[in-house]
Amino acid sequence: MNRFVRYRWQGGEYWGAHEGQEVRRWNGAPYDGGVSTERVHSIRDIEWLSPVAPSKILAVGLNYAPHVAESASADTIPEEPVIFLMPPTALLPPGGTIVLPKGIDRVDYEGELGIVIGRGGRNIRREDASSHIFGWTIVNDVTARNLQKKDKQWTRAKGFDTFCPVGPWVQTELDLSASSLVTRLNGDLRQQTTFDQMIFDVSFLIVFMSRVMTLHPGDLISTGTPAGIGPLTAGDRVTIAIEGLGALENVAEMEP
Numbered sequence: 382m383n384r385f386v387r388y389r390w391q392g393g394e395y396w397g398a399h400e401g402q403e404v405r406r407w408n409g410a411p412y413d414g415g416v417s418t419e420r421v422h423s424i425r426d427i428e429w430l431s432p433v434a435p436s437k438i439l440a441v442g443l444n445y446a447p448h449v450a451e452s453a454s455a456d457t458i459p460e461e462p463v464i465f466l467m468p469p470t471a472l473l474p475p476g477g478t479i480v481l482p483k484g485i486d487r488v489d490y491e492g493e494l495g496i497v498i499g500r501g502g503r504n505i506r507r508e509d510a511s512s513h514i515f516g517w518t519i520v521n522d523v524t525a526r527n528l529q530k531k532d533k534q535w536t537r538a539k540g541f542d543t544f545c546p547v548g549p550w551v552q553t554e555l556d557l558s559a560s561s562l563v564t565r566l567n568g569d570l571r572q573q574t575t576f577d578q579m580i581f582d583v584s585f586l587i588v589f590m591s592r593v594m595t596l597h598p599g600d601l602i603s604t605g606t607p608a609g610i611g612p613l614t615a616g617d618r619v620t621i622a623i624e625g626l627g628a629l630e631n632v633a634e635m636e637p
Contacts, residue, residue, distance in 0.1 A: 382554040388427040412499040438467040444605025475548030491522040491606035492564035492621035505591040510584035516551040519629040572609035
């Protein structure tokens with residue numbers, strides 16, 4: 382099992398494998414022909430970047446029944462996945478600041494499991510779906526809730542810069558059957574779920590999305606949030622932990 386990160390060191394941006402208190406540099410994306418080098422950096426000397434560099438971010442709404450019940454976007458469980466796109470400019474590294482835009486009444490956290498595609502494809506078969514996964518990560522699908530309601534679609538509500546924190550790394554192995562997601566706001570429990578509670582499982586999502594558009598290596602899929610979403614205010618610290626995968630932590634601040 383490897384844990385891959387992206388980082389900045391002395392003005393350059395690199396991929397690396399996280400090994401304890403060090404990062405071993407790779408000469409390219411690990412899902413795109415990159416290999417390990419002999420160069421090693423202390424984690425104290427690097428600046429963490431988002432651990433993904435996708436051509437596109439695909440996300441799923443309404444993928445847990447309890448979240449459907451609390452949502453203003455739907456009143457019934459969807460018959461097919463509700464998918465949408467987020468711009469890569471929304472990406473935010475672990476430890477980065479979620480910027481709350483001026484004039485927005487409510488901005489919510491949404492803890493989610495993320496999938497990074499390793500082998501691209503179109504019209505992927507269900508029996509092949511797992512072979513297209515490079516690794517797993519944590520996503521906070523931050524949402525301007527009033528804009529989502531106002532616009533009747535989700536691009537603007539989820540597209541602001543800093544609205545897609547990802548991390549802390551991409552891990553190549555994860556046992557979903559033995560894992561769970563927990564979101565805490567300022568230390569208080571807000572979300573908790575196991576992944577068998579998804580309406581549409583990981584393989585189904587990959588198949589469904591690949592029938593719409595070609596998936597490329599490095600693309601990020603965010604699989605939906607459970608119940609317990611809620612608003613962020615300036616100074617809030619949101620921590621999303623997935624058992625066996627680490628924790629993604631970010632602080633929210635008001636736009637200057």
